Amino acid sequence: MALVVQKYGGTSVANLERINNVADRIIRTCLEGNQVVVVLSAMAGETDRLIGLANDATGGKPNPREYDVLISTGEQVTVSLMAMMLMDKGFPAKSFLGSQIRIVTDKNHSTARIRKIDAGLIQQELDKKRIIIVAGFQGVDRKGNITTLGIGGSDTSAVAIAAAIGADYCETFTDVDGVYTTDPNVYDKARKLKKISYDEMLELAGAGAKVLHQRSVELAKLYNVPLYVRSAFNDDEGTLVTREDQDMEKEVVSGVTYDRNQAKVSVIRVPDKPGIAAKLFTPLSDCNIIVDMIIQNASVDGYTDLTFTIPKKDVAQVEKILDAVAKEVNADRVHIDPNISKVSLVGLGMRSHSGVASKMFAALAGEGINIQMISTSEIKISCVIEAKYTELAVRVLHDAFALEMAS
Numbered sequence: 001m002a003l004v005v006q007k008y009g010g011t012s013v014a015n016l017e018r019i020n021n022v023a024d025r026i027i028r029t030c031l032e033g034n035q036v037v038v039v040l041s042a043m044a045g046e047t048d049r050l051i052g053l054a055n056d057a058t059g060g061k062p063n064p065r066e067y068d069v070l071i072s073t074g075e076q077v078t079v080s081l082m083a084m085m086l087m088d089k090g091f092p093a094k095s096f097l098g099s100q101i102r103i104v105t106d107k108n109h110s111t112a113r114i115r116k117i118d119a120g121l122i123q124q125e126l127d128k129k130r131i132i133i134v135a136g137f138q139g140v141d142r143k144g145n146i147t148t149l150g151i152g153g154s155d156t157s158a159v160a161i162a163a164a165i166g167a168d169y170c171e172t173f174t175d176v177d178g179v180y181t182t183d184p185n186v187y188d189k190a191r192k193l194k195k196i197s198y199d200e201m202l203e204l205a206g207a208g209a210k211v212l213h214q215r216s217v218e219l220a221k222l223y224n225v226p227l228y229v230r231s232a233f234n235d236d237e238g239t240l241v242t243r244e245d246q247d248m249e250k251e252v253v254s255g256v257t258y259d260r261n262q263a264k265v266s267v268i269r270v271p272d273k274p275g276i277a278a279k280l281f282t283p284l285s286d287c288n289i290i291v292d293m294i295i296q297n298a299s300v301d302g303y304t305d306l307t308f309t310i311p312k313k314d315v316a317q318v319e320k321i322l323d324a325v326a327k328e329v330n331a332d333r334v335h336i337d338p339n340i341s342k343v344s345l346v347g348l349g350m351r352s353h354s355g356v357a358s359k360m361f362a363a364l365a366g367e368g369i370n371i372q373m374i375s376t377s378e379i380k381i382s383c384v385i386e387a388k389y390t391e392l393a394v395r396v397l398h399d400a401f402a403l404e405m406a407s
């Protein structure tokens with residue numbers, strides 16, 4: 001008998017028929033002798049609809065606390081429906097919101113991080129032989145305010161619960177049957193991976209592969225939770241995200257991914273002296289804005305340009321902050337370009353192979369795609385390019401590294 005956490009995403013619970021199918025799969029898992037904790041997302045499109053309502057109601061400036069109260073409601077619908085349908089089929093089940101099962105988070109609305117989960121409470125319910133259905137994506141801060149974990153955060157709810165209760169493994173069921181060498185909805189030559197290391201998945205998720213929420217992979221690695229990505233619509237084996245092994249190290253490049261949700265910010269002609277970068281970036285970090293890919297040009301006549309990327313959703317706020325700071329530090333001006341995307345290659349073998357970057361640059365150049373920024377980590381190379389070339393770049397890189405073929 002295993003203790004299993006199963007997470008079902010929005011497309012898997014998009015309507016009553018699908019919820020019914022998921023209920024049957026949960027029952028099957030129980031009948032195979034397992035104990036199951038289920039984590040659900042809202043019905044497909046529902047969270048986006050709620051976000052739209054909040055923005056329409058407030059001219060795009062909803063109060064953060066009330067925003068989370070609103071956008072967390074989609075999951076309340078799916079968990080209650082699932083519990084009802086399971087009970088209808090003769091299986092005892094009970095739904096819980098994040099606040100009821102005590103998923104305690106910090107107080108950062110819409111980007112909250114889980115601090116603690118009351119595993120005792122979950123265990124008590126399991127001991128009563130019930131199937132537990134938990135609302136993903138949400139928690140509660142120490143003062144009782146509802147929080148949400150960021151888009152895609154239900155994956156993180158599931159892994160955090162799996163870690164807290166010591167589950168044998170966690171399965172996330174979605175609309176694709178595993179992790180592929182690239183987004184299979186962008187390139188039909190994408191190949192399904194049997195296994196991928198936590199570190200590679202972490203880099204892929206961080207670079208835009210939304211198949212798993214980045215924080216869920218971080219937690220899976222930290223607590224050593226085996227994490228499976230599987231289809232909610234078939235019984236295929238899926239992909240195991242797990243600890244690195246020797247086979248994995250042979251792959252120079254395991255995947256290519258893209259992120260369309262970034263914007264490029266340039267602060268032009270900044271006086272090149274100590275303390276200026278801190279002055280520019282501190283107010284951004286104070287507002288929880290995630291800055292990535294920072295480049296500073298060589299100094300000319302005591303001036304330099306600073307360029308970096310930020311999440312597109314933060315453009316208006318960043319513009320306001322930086323316009324003020326630019327004046328204060330006597331920079332010439334701030335330019336923001338939302339019309340970019342980031343394409344990235346990820347692979348453990350990059351640690352020991354040279355030539356990956358040059359091959360990447362040559363492949364992009366071959367299609368006339370200009371590289372605006374470059375950044376590297378031990379197992380990742382990212383390039384910022386013009387947004388309209390995103391899909392072309394993904395396909396070209398996938399071909400250049402022959403990712404459709406298993407090595």
Ligand code: ADP
Nearest residue numbers: 009010011174178179180182183185209210211
């Ligand atoms: P869910 O609602 O089930 O959480 P998501 O839409 O968040 O599902 O994630 C699944 C999607 O992730 C797929 O439909 C696919 O388009 C996208 N995706 C991006 N990169 C990859 C990849 N490397 N492998 C598989 N899917 C990917």
Ligand code: ASP
Nearest residue numbers: 041047137151152153154
């Ligand atoms: N429903 C939320 C979303 O659409 C949370 C999730 O699916 O993980 O992102």
Ligand code: MG
Nearest residue numbers: 009152210211
């Ligand atoms: Mg998701």
